Amino acid sequence: MAKTTPAGNSQISEPKTLVESAYRALRRDIIEGRLAPGDKLRVEHLKDDYGVGAGTLREALSLLISDALVVSQGQRGFRVAPTSLEDFQDITCNRVMLECEALRQSIAMGDDVWESELLAAFHRLTKAEEKLIGSDNREEWEERNRVFxxxxxxxxxxxxxxxxxxxxxxxxxxxxxxxxxLKPIPRNVHAEHEALMNAAIARDADKATTLLAEHIQMTFRSIEALPIEQLN
Amino acid sequence: MAKTTPAGNSQISEPKTLVESAYRALRRDIIEGRLAPGDKLRVEHLKDDYGVGAGTLREALSLLISDALVVSQGQRGFRVAPTSLEDFQDITCNRVMLECEALRQSIAMGDDVWESELLAAFHRLTKAEEKLIGSDNREEWEERNRVFxxxxxxxxxxxxxxxxxxxxxxxxxxxxxxxxxLKPIPRNVHAEHEALMNAAIARDADKATTLLAEHIQMTFRSIEALPIEQLN
DNA sequence: CTAGTAAAAAATCTCGAGAAAAAGCATTGA
DNA sequence: TCAATGCTTTTTCTCGAGATTTTTTACTAG
Structure with missing residues (x-):
């Protein structure tokens, strides 16, 4: 499934088809906010922006429905999925639950190869953090954070x-x-990550999941507290 | 999201577009096994069967990837998602976890309207069970079971x-x-459903989730024990 | 000035044909 | 007999144009 489902695709492999190119470009533009929540996605207009045919773009949009980044309403075309604080809270809540469960299982099943890969991922993330200080090369950090x-x-x-x-x-x-x-710099995410990794390698599932839950909820709180010029 | 995401759509509304018609027909044929796991889904051939154009069918197939009922591999077309005992075990496991959690929340939050709807759903299911005795009208029972x-x-x-x-x-x-x-008749699902409903209405979350977990796992066991002419 | 209706414009949805790629097949050589 | 190569067939992928439907605009009546 990991290989076939559009979401959760950690492959860096090149897109082999125009549909996939358009899919990735659109996904990126939605996640990074260039296409705002609720925006209408007019096929006739977008097909030029992304340099593909109408049918191809439609297919890419259909694929994005899997990820709940795009919604379609009957015969009224596609839209960027709307956002709300309530939705983000729901996402956070479920992420805490599922990711803690997954971490428990991972700690229970992980062998030493897993440990070493975790160390490596943490190391790469740390390097990216250092490079981040001066520049605004967020992309690399974002990607390595995801991989971690x-x-x-x-x-x-x-x-x-x-x-x-x-x-x-x-x-x-x-x-x-x-x-x-608005908010350029994250908090001391580094320390959180380090503590998390150490607990995982020490096989302390309770501590690790507690830290992970805190870690995830922290992101929610920092956004919740924003001077909400509404996310819509 | 419930309205826009193809999966989990409990609307009985008519399909407003050919894409949706094809999507539903295909989903039905995959779930009911007419299109076997691993089958190649040749667009040129299928577009006649479902009476739509090639592009339309492609779009419907893209939609089915959301539900993980169809997989696509780069430039090698679409296939019916493969099956395995391992996958079904994984599905069961996560269903137990998530559905029990959802049930807990539902019991905690549900008001008396919810109670009455639960009673009604159970009643309709019971009626469908009675009608089921003689005939082979499984469809209605399946649908009402889902709704329950x-x-x-x-x-x-x-x-x-x-x-x-x-x-x-x-x-x-x-x-x-x-x-x-192979296996035409279910076990005493009725009793399981009734006990489950009663525990829910009695707001006994622990008992209800225990029963629900048993209920879900029972389905897995009854299939696990099959004389496996492999699911592939 | 508002409400309702009807024409006009825009967008969506749909289809079939052409280009690119993969799979199958036969021939050749070791 | 087996492996490799090149050709043929099949299938996928892509595009632009036509048919429906929705949305906007303009107009008339109250």
Whole structure:
């Protein structure tokens, strides 16, 4: 499933088809907020922007419905999925539940190869953080942050759990980005990550899940407290 | 989301577009096993069967990827999602976890309107069971069974939880149907449903979730024990 | 000035044909 | 007999144009 489902695709492989190119470009533009929540997605207009035919773009949009980034209403075309604080709270809540469960399983099942990969992912993330200080090269950090969280639960054997989590992660990232227009710098995420990793490697599932829950909820709180020029 | 996401759509509304018609017909044929797991879905051939154009059928297939009923591999077309005992176990496992959580929330939040709807859903299911004795009108029972489970967790406020559950339910139904070619009659599902409903209305969350977990796992066991002419 | 209706404009939905790629098949050589 | 190569057939992927439906605009009546 991981290979075939659009969401949760951690492959960096090149898009082999125009549909997939358009799919990725659209997904990126939605997550990064260039296409705002609720925006109408007019096929006739967008097909030029993305340089594909109308049918191809329609197919890409259909694919994005999987990720709940696009919605379609009968015969009234496509729209960017709307956002709301309530929705983000729901996402956070479920992410805490599912990701903690996945982490438990991962800690229980992970072998030393997993440990080493976790260390490696943390190391790459740390390097990206250092590089981030001066520049505004967020992209690399975002990607490595995603990979870190993915590796953390990689030893969890449940494909479905990881599938759902990849969707929720993507959604959460979208909210984070939407709010990021104002808030440039994150908190001391580094320390959180380090403590999390250490607890995982020490096989302390209770501590690790507590830290993870805190970590996820922190992101929600920092957005919740924003001077809400509404997300819509 | 419930209105826009293909999975978990409890609307009985008529399909307003050819894409949706094809989508529903295909979904039905996959869940009911007419299109076998792993089957290649040749657009050129299928477009005649379903009476739509090639592009339309492609779009319907793209939509089915959301539900993980269809997979697509780069430039090699579409296939019916493969099945395996391992996958069904994973589905069951996560369904137990998520549906129990949803039930807990539903019991905590549900008001008396919810209670009455639960009673009504159970009543309709019972009627369908009675009618089922002689005939082979499974469809009605299947639908009402689905609705019963849906109403059971209807008071749960989490849209995402319900969304994931609707996907898992659909997947589980597919496995149940695939195995049903041999096993015509279910066990005493009626008693299980009744006990479940009573515990829910009595607001006994622990008992209700225990019963629900048993209920879901029972389906898995009855299929696990089959003389496996492989599901592939 | 508002409400309702009807024409006009825009957008969606749908289809079939052409280009690109993959799969199948036969021939050739070791 | 087996492997490799090149050709043929099949299938997928892509596009632009036509048919419906929705939305907007303009107009008339109250």
């Amino acid at each position: 969280h993915e590796v953390l639960i990689a030893a969890c054997p449940s494909r479905w759990l990881k599938h759902f989590l990849s969707i929720l992660y993507q959604q959460a990232e979208r909210y984070r980005r939407l709010s990021l227009y | 489970h849906e109403v059971l967790i209807a008071a749960c406020p989490s849209r995402w939880l319900k969304h994931f559950l609707s996907i898992l339910y659909q997947q589980a139904e597919r496995y149940r149907r695939l195995s049903l070619y």
